[in-house]
Amino acid sequence: MQSPIPAYLARVVSQVQADVGGAVADYIPELATADPEHTALAIALPDGHRYLAGDADVAFSIQSMSKPFTYGLAITDNGLPAVLDKVGVEPSGEAFNEISLDASGRPRNPMINAGAIATHSLVHGADSAQRFERLRRLYSACAGRDLSVDERVYTSEAATGHRNIAMGHLLRSVNIIDCDPVDIIDGYFRQCSVEVTVADLAMMAATLANGGVQPLTGEAILDRHAVRQMLSVMTTCGMYDAAGDWLSVVGIPAKSGVAGGIIGVLPGQIGIAAFSPRLDRHGNSVRGVAMFERLSDDLGMHLMELPPAHRTAIRSIEIVDDVEVVELQGALQFTNAEIIVRELVDNTSHPAPVVALDIRRVHSVTDVARRLIMLLLRGFVDDGKRVAVIDPDGVVGGLGLGDGIVAQRWIELPHNR
Ligand code: GLN
Secondary structure (H helix, E strand, C coil): CCCHHHHHHHHHHHCCCCCCCCCEECCHHHHCCCCCCCCCCEEEEECCEEEEECCCCCCCCCCHHHHHHHHHHHHHHHHHHHHHCCCCCCCCCCEEEEEECCCCCCCCCCCCCHHHHHHHHHCCCCCCCHHHHHHHHHHHHHCCCCEEEEEEHHHHHHHHCHHHHHHHHHHHHCCCCCCHHHHHHHHHHHHCEEEHHHHHHHHHHHHHCCEEECCCCCCECHHHHHHHHHHHHHEEEEECHHHHHHHHHHHCCEEEEECEEEEEEEECCEEEEECCCCCCCCCCCHHHHHHHHHHHCCCCCCCCHHCCCCCEEEEEEECCCCEEEEEEEEEHHHHHHHHHHHHHHCCHHHCEEEEEEEEEEEEEEEEHHHHHHHHHHHHHHCCCCCEEECCCCCCCCHHHCCCCCCCEEECCCCCCC
């Protein structure tokens, strides 16, 4: 029997592949060489488990998805008030490369280029190389593997990025940056050229979802307050002048990059990464946006309607005679339903002929959790087991399971229980 989640993600990828709208970024010449058909999706759970779909092994440059992480390190190094002195947090409503400052002479936020260049300069380091190395290590620690620069992308942007160079000089002239702007811009181009896959990005996003603790290594990389600040500006400014539309339709704090990547973070729940090189007029991946819209809808992930997560959905698993009794608890939504599916999907460690889900301690179930558990139980039936749901009070309506799936809605527990 197989988990239904990989097949679902593969379906999301294949459904957006018909869309050939948008255009690959070409203002950085090297980006124009990307295969526009590449499409990939990855999700990472707070325990580090990842699901990958599509062209998940294709590497591309991180571009502006580096900006929130750099902002996090600038906050760690300087404290938030000192960073706010130099870079605001208001959505600009302008393009990512707009040359503009707010009324107090600061870049409007750290997600547009002007703010990101200023943020880069706030990262501590004796020189440009050291500053970049600290950033590269931060991104790598979050991804869980050593990341490096795509030198071709770096060289290409360094040779053509006159607008960003102009922005560096402007920021120096108004004392937002206080060192050599040429050095800062060079470091910023390197930061944007770090090469990643959706698997790396999903883990970086999951680190933020986990409050700054890397799910697999357990390393506390960024402090909770820095992460909260990063996610806040991603929510209001991460998708540039499409941020309002994105928040209302998708409802997931996110950041896009011009190579075609988008990361999304649901605090406490999940890290998501999508990739496809064709961009819309805001500079956001067309297929990436479409995949996020699907995920948000299908998996019930809009931030504004998310119930709180409950990490320990499985209270106990006990074999009583020939019945495996799985006791669930709390609010069931996608994240903890996935844990239930993953735990129970492996038949070999669950040899009992009868599986009973005891849901007397479950107080709510989202649609996707109900569907996942139903598919799990159907799988058990297909494997020749009998299944039952213990829900004598009808609290969650026996999970709404259809006929033929549940052998009996209620089984008498053996009296020693
Ligand atoms: N390196 C790109 C630039 O500065 C990053 C922009 C982006 O990803 N939106 O133009």
